[in-house]
Amino acid sequence: MTDTQKTLLVLGGTSDIGRAVAHAFAKAGWRVMLAGRSLEALGREAGDIGTRTGVPVTTHVLDILQTESFADFLDGLQPSPDVVVSAVGLLGDQGRAESEPAHAAEVYRTNFEGPALILDMIAARMIARGSGTIVGISSVAGDRGRASNYAYGAAKAGFTAFLSGLRNRAAGKGVQVITLKPGFVRTRMTEGMPLPGLLTAEPAEVGKAIFRATEGRRDVVYVRPIWWLVMKIICAIPEGVFKKLKL
Template sequence: MMRTGKTLLLIGATSDIGRATALAYAVAGWNVQLTGRNLDAVEREANDIRTRSGGAVSVHQLDILNSDGIEAFADALPAIPDTVVCVVGELGEQARAEREIGHAAMVMRTNFEGPALLLGVLAERFAARRAGTIVGISSVAGDRGRASNYVYGAAKAGFTAFLSGLRNRLTSAGVRVLTVKPGFVRTRMTAGMKLPPLLTAEPSEVAKAILSAAEGKKSRDVIYVRGIWRPVMMIIRCIPEPVFKRLKL
């Protein structure tokens, strides 16, 4: 396998999408830096990827909710990556978030605050180098607030806006910022949910879309996985508020 000499930093290595994305990059010849809170769990993922790809994989500890440690984490990386992909996310429980402020805060911080702060720190290094690609995994849930998951959706909406502003700012610095919006994905996070097959992707499908977009094979800055979500969400966004309030979504 031809090595590219490029490095991927994968934030959220123990998630299903994170694992699939890291493997896709490793198979494509990239060096991979994996992160997570539990180093033992991250190392298990790294060993599996090394075995299946023959690539170079390193592990790094990171708690996305520890904002005080983000700059130290970035400073300690052995090399500034060519691409960073942040797949961190926590669906949480909407009903619980309505009752427990701590649970709501965890969902909001995991999906927005932590990823945004980390990517902001890395963006400064990319801008100084005048090169690099930043990929953030948001969600179609952030396109319009719905009663069934508005705490999660609000956090993802914030992350989408952050990525949009970062993209606008860094374009002139030669840094690409991509927003990837999966719809339903068959992962541990959605286990037990009844998912419509047409709208449901596999983790490997999301990984392929990320790699393809990051390598410039797709010109869009905002990638919907699957593409059918683009017209679906356009329709949902256009529903008048008086009508939308009466819908069970």
């Protein structure tokens, strides 16, 4: 470990995408911090990454719904991370969200409230020191609400708007804020879903895209560029026609 070694913090470090992000940065020599709810699961991931790459990997317990714990969590991070990636997410079940307010609240809080609150606190610390990069993993589902997943989509729409505002707040203060939209990704969260090959990325592909994004200047990144065109078309459909599609 050297004083010049950069540090990555992954929120949602045991998710498929979080793990892929950690591997991408570790392979480039970055120190890695993994945060998540299960210390046991984090330990397994840390051991695997450390063995494969030889970089220091630490584990940190964080429940994104326990917002009162955020300040202590951030105070305990040493050193302060140079890049923070929020890979927290919960697809949930749309049918349950329509009939069970508690489930809907969990979807909203996991995908929007928790990540937004902690990233706001992280941004304040980065702005104070004049450097840092934040990557929020949002979703194309937030670009337009659809009947099949509007609870998840609404939460991601809020998160996308939050990241846009945070980016505006941080502009000119040495802090980069990136909105990443993966589209379909072959993960445990999408297991069993019929995923179109052309539009579906692998977790490693997302991890590499995030690493490249932190070295560039783009504000909004679609992992597969075709999603930009797909969503432009979907968002351009008149509301009267869109209601009949039942997507």
